[in-house]
Amino acid sequence: MASTLSPYILLLFFSHFVLIVHSSTNPDLESLISFKTLSDPSKKLTTWKTGTDPCTWTGVSCVKNRVTRLVLENLNLQGSIEPLTSLTQLRVLSLKGNRFSGSLPTLSNFTSLKLLFLSNNRFSGEFPSTVTSLFRLYRLDLSNNNFSGEIPAKVNRLTHLLTLRLNENQFSGLIPELHLPNLQDFNVSGNILSGEIPETLSGFSGSSFGENPFLCGAPLKKCEAEPSKPGSEGAIASPLVPSSRIPTVSSSPSTMPTTTPTTNVKSHEKRASKMSPMVLIAIIVGDVLVLGIVCLLLYCYFWRNYSSKSKEEKKGLKLFESEKIVYSSSPYPTQGGFERGRMVFFEGEKRFELEDLLRASAEMLGKGGFGTAYKAVLDDGNVVAVKRLKDAQIAGKREFEQHMEVLGRIRHPNVVSLRAYYFAREEKLLVYDYMPNATLFWLLHGNRGPGRTPLDWTTRLKIAAGAAKGVTFIHNSCKSLKLTHGNIKSTNILLDKQGNARVSDFGLSIFNGPSPSGAGNRPNGYRAPEVLDGRKQSQKSDVYSFGVLLLEMLTGKCPSAGESGGSGYGGGVIDLPRWVQSVVREEWTAEVFDLELMRYKDIEEEMVGLLQIAMSCTAASPDQRPRMSHVLKMIEDLRGVEVSPCHDTAESVSDSPSLSEDACAGTASQ
Structure with a gap:
């Protein structure tokens, strides 16, 4: 027995030894351990343990075994950050919302640092000179x-x-003349600064300088010296302007000019009379030439700055992918060279400006037929989803605004709300609530393989009922218009924080092109036969798409995805409803269902019931399909009891990445 176990013990010992050696080779390990010892009395850094790889610790990211990103926010850390100054490869350092105090240590070792966030702490002393x-x-x-x-x-x-951002400190004195050509976000409010605001900073809003009672100049009130008082010998210096700037005039007779005004005028007339007309013309021409050269130089200077700034905005400044709190390499439109639009918010929504979106860190969520969706984190911490419409065919501004007003009024717990929109000739943006959890597509297909947490039957049924509620509400929200969703598919069924299904991307089919070659008419496995024939979207075509969605949840297979071998699909592109009908017709109904559902007991009757609902939804003739309200009632009757969310599944995907529909071969996206 001992001889049998000894190889395993040796292997375990060797693995542990390799791990210790690997972690000890990280040159930043000692600095991190020292920092934790001094700064973490509350023991928040539970994963920071000796003998483990520091690159796996909370808030730590590495490149080539060196710490490049350290994000430790709101952890009640305190003391000094001196031990961190040895992390010479840092690119991102964020220590927001802690209790660090004292003067900042020398930061000159951070030669690679790009992002430094130290707000909401207790640091003191003068402006850290090594930051410059x-x-x-x-x-x-x-x-x-x-x-x-x-x-x-x-x-x-x-x-x-x-x-x-230097706001809410105790900085005093004058604001220096700053020449930072790329500066987008500037704030010195809440200090005790004085004097005139430099002209180079006058373009920022008044809130950038507020709560500084001794500041003046644009964009604040104009700087004015106090008027002279009767009997005084000169103007009294304004508290906003240093007295050295005000010239003093002595009343002593010895300092008065010795020549009278009359003498000056006569001598000037004599000199002027001696000048010939040619000399005067030469002087005038010379002045014009000098003025023209100066204007040309100024034009070249400002044009060079403008063009270089525009190129930089278009190119974007790329950081490492690990730097999640990125500066703005914004995908949204800049304001140069096109018609200026405006953000339009719906009643009761928190407002912000387009510039706030431009400054926000952006992360692409996915691409669709109408454009690209982004996750945008605003400066105030709010997170929104922004859809940039590129391929939509919009007749005009008035029609677009009228349709957005209809969509903006749709509010339901199972629908992703449209919060605002932006319209300009070259750019259209839609702002939605951001859903932090995964899409139904990801839950069904995104993490297949060893270690996967399957999507259980209870959760699938709960998602089906929630999505049905959302689509039903859209259909009934405006009976005169008979609104349609127009793009029902698993990538457009999102999950909120509570794991509830939320229907997104609704009502945009009105912007489809008139011909089958339009962006919205590309065939995919969810589209009803009549839509593929060129007819318009209808509520009954939504019912067909919803039926395909139910089949996807039952089978675990992607619509229009080709598979080979013994899967029952055969090769090539497959019509999922047709395949299911053929299997059921041959009385092989059990072969239809996802193998991951076979582990659950006593659900066969409910699965067959939902399959029958899905098949009625995917009838070839629109007249034979039920209305969405009837579909919802059938699903709710099928459940019998209230379905509770599967907490394991909902929590396990909260940080799942966005998954492109390209992961299922052959699935066409709108």
């Missing part, structure tokens, strides 16, 4: 601390800076 040596820095946030002293002019060294 971080030439690669894009975002600097020192807001809501206790920094004091003057803001140094050396900030101009940070030529790549996009964000500079």
Whole structure:
């Protein structure tokens, strides 16, 4: 027995030894352990354990075994960050919302740092001078601390800076003249700054300078010196302007000019009379030439800055993929060169400006036939989903706005709400609620294989009922218009925080092209036969698409996905409803259902019942299909008892990545 176990013991010991050696080879390990010892009295960093790989710890990301990203926010950490200064490969450092105090240590070792977020702490002392040596820095946030002293002019060294937030501190003195060509986000409000706002910063809003009682100049009130008082010998200096800037005039006779005005005028007339007309013309022509050269130089200077800035905005500044709190390489439109639109919000919605979207960090969620969807994190922490319409065929602004007003009024717990829209000739954006959990497509197909948590029957039935409620509400929301969804498929069934199904991407089929070659008419496995023949979308075609969705949930197979071998599909592109009908006709009904459902007991009757509902929805003739309200009633009757969410499945996918429909070969997306 001992001889049998000894190889396993040796293997276990060797594996443990390799892990220790690997973690010890990380040159940043000692610094991280020292930081945890000094700064984590509440023991929030539970995964930071000696003997484990630091690159797997909470908040730590690595490239080539070096720490490049450290994000430790709102963890009640305290003390000093001195041990972190040894992390020479850091690109992102975010310590927001902790209790760090004292002066910042020397940060000059962070030569690769691009994002520095230290807001909402208790740091004090003067502006950290070594920050101005971080030439690669894009975002600097020192807001809501206790920094004091003057803001140094050396900030101009940070030529790549996009964000500079120094608000809610105790900075004093004048604001230096800042020449940061890429600066998009600037805030010094809530300090004790004084004097005139530099002209280079006057383009920012008044909120960027608020709560500084001694500041003046655009965009705040105009700077004005106090008027002279009777009997005084000169103007009294304004508290906003240093007294050294006001010239003093002495009343001593010895300082008065010795020549009288009459003498000056006569001497000037004599000099003018001696000038010939040619000399005067030469002077005028010279002045015009000099003025023209100056204007040309100024034009070239500003045009070069404008063109370089436009190129940089279009190109975007790329960081490592691990840097999730990225600066804005925004996918949304910039304002140069096209018609300016406006954000239109629906009643009761929290408002923001297009510029807030431009500044937001953006992450692509997926592409569809009408455009691309993005997750946008606004500066205030709110998260929205933004759909950028590119392939939609829109007749005009008035028709677009009228349709958006209809869609914006649709509010239901099983529908993703449209919150706002933006319209300009070259750009149309739709802003929706962001759903943090996965799509139904991901739950069914995205994590197949070893270690997968299957989507159980209870959860599938709950999602089917929720989606049916959402589609039914859309159909009944405006009886005169007979609204349709127009694009029902598993990628458009999202899950909210509670695991409830939410129907998205509804009502956009009105923007389909008039011909079958249009973006919205590309065939896929969800489209009803009449739609593939070129007829318009209808509520009955929605019912067909919903039936295909139910078949997808029952079989675990993608519509129009070709599979070979003994799967029952055969080769090539397959019509899922037709395949299911052929299997049922041959009385092989059990072969239809997803093998992952076979592990559950006493559900055969419910599965067969839902299969019958799906087959009635996918009838070839629209007249033979039930209405969505009837489909919903049949599903609810099928359940018998209220379906509760499967917590294991819902929680396990909360951080699942977006999955493209290309993962199922042959699935066409709108």
